[in-house]
Amino acid sequence: KKQKRKAFCRLMMLGKVSQALKFIDNACDIKGVHRLTRKVKAALTDKHPVGAAVSSDVKLETTDQQPEPVIFESICAESVQNVAKNVHGSGGPTHIDADGWRHILCCNSYGKCSTVLCEAIADFAKIMATQEVSANCLKEFTASRLVPLDKDDDKFGNIGVCPIGIRE
Numbered sequence: 358k359k360q361k362r363k364a365f366c367r368l369m370m371l372g373k374v375s376q377a378l379k380f381i382d383n384a385c386d387i388k389g390v391h392r393l394t395r396k397v398k399a400a401l402t403d404k405h406p407v408g409a410a411v412s413s414d415v416k417l418e419t420t421d422q423q424p425e426p427v428i429f430e431s432i433c434a435e436s437v438q439n440v441a442k443n444v445h446g447s448g449g450p451t452h453i454d455a456d457g458w459r460h461i462l463c464c465n466s467y468g469k470c471s472t473v474l475c476e477a478i479a480d481f482a483k484i485m486a487t488q489e490v491s492a493n494c495l496k497e498f499t500a501s502r503l504v505p506l507d508k509d510d511d512k513f514g515n516i517g518v519c520p521i522g523i524r525e
Contacts, residue, residue: 372446373454374504374521391505391518400518401505426487434475437482438463441475 361380368377378390391397441455441462448454453461461467462475484490508517 373456374447375452375454391507391516393505396516397505397518400516401503401520404518404520424486429483429486432479432482432486434472434479437475437478438471 365377365380368374368380441459444455444458446455448457462471462478464471504521506519506521508519510517
């Protein structure tokens with residue numbers, strides 16, 4: 358039981374949510390993830406803050422000076438692969454964790470497809486760094502996945518849920 362708890366905590370700290378959830382079962386006191394029912398959705402909605410306008414005192418001052426685009430020319434397929442080798446974390450909306458991305462981007466099993474994907478990612482990074490991109494084009498890119506963790510019901514019978522957001 359103690360080993361399961363340690364393994365669960367270690368994997369959660371590493372961002373490997375899917376692997377950590379495999380250590381949760383009915384006999385374990387770690388509750389796990391709620392199924393998305395109306396009751397759970399209502400509890401999540403209650404916890405979600407109401408949207409508000411951004412206060413000027415929390416905004417960072419910006420300058421009109423933009424970095425020179427030449428700075429980003431060095432981003433290439435090789436640099437994407439090097440970064441992929443050192444990234445850690447769980448999967449976002451795609452459910453592919455850092456290990457999965459590392460395999461896709463760095464493994465020879467996919468032949469030239471890995472290099473082509475790395476080149477596409479490098480080109481996308483250059484565009485994001487040097488051009489104005491509409492927020493409508495980035496909807497899927499900025500999406501996140503919400504995981505409702507089960508925290509046990511309180512003494513009044515209210516559902517215990519802790520929302521955890523996971524992004525790519």
